[in-house]
Amino acid sequence: MAHFFVSQGRDDLPRWREAFSDARMCSAQQARAQAAYGDHVWVMSNIEGWTTLATTLSSRGAILVVLSYTPTSQEAFQALNAGARGYAHALSPAMLLQQIVVVTENQGIWLWPELLTQVVGSTFKALGGENALREDVLALLTGREKAVALAVASGKSNKEVARILDITDRTVKAHLGAVFRKLKVRDRMQLVLMLSQSESSLMDAD
Amino acid sequence: MAHFFVSQGRDDLPRWREAFSDARMCSAQQARAQAAYGDHVWVMSNIEGWTTLATTLSSRGAILVVLSYTPTSQEAFQALNAGARGYAHALSPAMLLQQIVVVTENQGIWLWPELLTQVVGSTFKALGGENALREDVLALLTGREKAVALAVASGKSNKEVARILDITDRTVKAHLGAVFRKLKVRDRMQLVLMLSQSESSLMDAD
DNA sequence: AGAAACATTGTACCGATGGACATGGCAACA
DNA sequence: TGTTGCCATGTCCATCGGTACAATGTTTCT
Numbered sequence: 001m002a003h004f005f006v007s008q009g010r011d012d013l014p015r016w017r018e019a020f021s022d023a024r025m026c027s028a029q030q031a032r033a034q035a036a037y038g039d040h041v042w043v044m045s046n047i048e049g050w051t052t053l054a055t056t057l058s059s060r061g062a063i064l065v066v067l068s069y070t071p072t073s074q075e076a077f078q079a080l081n082a083g084a085r086g087y088a089h090a091l092s093p094a095m096l097l098q099q100i101v102v103v104t105e106n107q108g109i110w111l112w113p114e115l116l117t118q119v120v121g122s123t124f125k126a127l128g129g130e131n132a133l134r135e136d137v138l139a140l141l142t143g144r145e146k147a148v149a150l151a152v153a154s155g156k157s158n159k160e161v162a163r164i165l166d167i168t169d170r171t172v173k174a175h176l177g178a179v180f181r182k183l184k185v186r187d188r189m190q191l192v193l194m195l196s197q198s199e200s201s202l203m204d205a206d
Numbered sequence: 207m208a209h210f211f212v213s214q215g216r217d218d219l220p221r222w223r224e225a226f227s228d229a230r231m232c233s234a235q236q237a238r239a240q241a242a243y244g245d246h247v248w249v250m251s252n253i254e255g256w257t258t259l260a261t262t263l264s265s266r267g268a269i270l271v272v273l274s275y276t277p278t279s280q281e282a283f284q285a286l287n288a289g290a291r292g293y294a295h296a297l298s299p300a301m302l303l304q305q306i307v308v309v310t311e312n313q314g315i316w317l318w319p320e321l322l323t324q325v326v327g328s329t330f331k332a333l334g335g336e337n338a339l340r341e342d343v344l345a346l347l348t349g350r351e352k353a354v355a356l357a358v359a360s361g362k363s364n365k366e367v368a369r370i371l372d373i374t375d376r377t378v379k380a381h382l383g384a385v386f387r388k389l390k391v392r393d394r395m396q397l398v399l400m401l402s403q404s405e406s407s408l409m410d411a412d
Numbered sequence: 413a414g415a416a417a418c419a420t421t422g423t424a425c426c427g428a429t430g431g432a433c434a435t436g437g438c439a440a441c442a
Numbered sequence: 443t444g445t446t447g448c449c450a451t452g453t454c455c456a457t458c459g460g461t462a463c464a465a466t467g468t469t470t471c472t
Binding site: 348349350373376377 | 417418419420421422423428
Binding site for chain 1: 305306308309310312314315316317360361363394395396398399
């Protein structure tokens with residue numbers, strides 16, 4: 001099975017050659033044209049439109065691994081969504097690249113270890129396994145705190161929440177403080193990221 | 207490396223022996239006592255308290271694979287959260303078990319194939335529509351605005367974004383103001399609600 | 413050459429936010 | 443009858459966030 005490396009610069013080719021003697025470097029167009037079922041395609045996440053390329057190639061049956069100079073759970077999530085079977089650091093040594101191939105060839109998924117737990121979490125969030133987790137965290141809150149948390153998570157300001165729940169904006173802050181402490185988040189942004197994608201209503205409101 | 211099978215009945219032992227001649231069947235207690243770093247531990251999801259067992263063993267460095275007679279995405283989620291590296295059907299043939307070992311030994315994750323297609327397939331379908339819309343709105347932004355918007359949408363503060371992009375926090379505000387105007391949102395909360403459905407990011411953490 | 417878009421930074425203002433500390437009412441429970 | 447937990451509210455204060463107005467430099471296109 002062939003190995004295609006889709007990248008911009010050519011700095012990395014030597015290391016890839018070291019890992020796979022038959023490694024070929026190519027553009028996105030070439031990969032699109034030549035990569036076939038069972039081939040390994042390594043795509044750098046800093047090239048333009050890597051997600052669409054990943055999607056088309058993986059749906060064709062190519063084994064796709066995304067490489068990133070700055071791995072993040074978000075990007076890993078995106079890579080998996082695009083059908084990638086692996087996500088690793090762009091500077092991974094040759095031995096690691098070979099190991100990744102062993103895994104992916106055997107129907108496995110390979111993730112940058114530092115991100116593993118996070119990605120597993122957020123990926124399954126998208127499937128609905130999230131609900132259990134979300135209900136769990138909400139279970140830590142009292143009724144009023146839950147109401148405030150959900151309202152805030154839908155984009156409302158403290159004042160708006162106060163008006164909706166018919167309490168003072170100061171009280172909203174008090175509940176919110178408790179929510180932050182219990183859920184271990186530092187501000188409303190983190191809260192929204194933790195509770196979003198559910199029935200949290202509309203963000204236009206008034 | 208040893209193979210421990212934690213199960214109730216002994217019906218499955220023959221198949222496991224076929225896959226791994228050194229397979230040992232044992233109770234949860236025995237596994238807890240004997241399994242060491244690098245050992246494979248196969249846990250049936252129908253035994254009492256399998257999640258806690260999985261957590262302790264995997265944190266000890268054992269390679270954990272959860273087997274289930276009725277695989278579901280929820281249970282897979284639980285298993286992976288408990289530190290399992292694999293999740294498969296309890297009746298998987300010997301060859302498949304060996305394949306799983308190849309994957310997990312190489313730091314990979316192995317998921318029940320039917321589940322995997324869900325991850326790659328249905329998630330994509332679910333996010334496909336939103337994704338197109340999201341790409342559309344992002345297309346309205348300049349490169350720098352996009353970077354700022356995505357960083358902010360991932361929960362970063364202005365100061366953090368400034369540090370990451372190596373610009374002043376004032377400049378971040380400037381770009382962010384443009385983003386708000388172009389996307390017609392009134393603050394970062396609305397932005398996160400607009401972009402958090404399908405993540406994407408090029409930025410790194412601290 | 414000049415316009416237009418982009419990126420960067422500045423000052424200044426003001427509202428929103430979050431934490432610390434304190435008070436009071438109300439219910440359940442030992 | 444205390445104690446405990448939840449709800450509501452208050453003041454004070456440091457910081458963050460968003461906007462308005464202004465300026466400088468770089469591309470890019472006309």
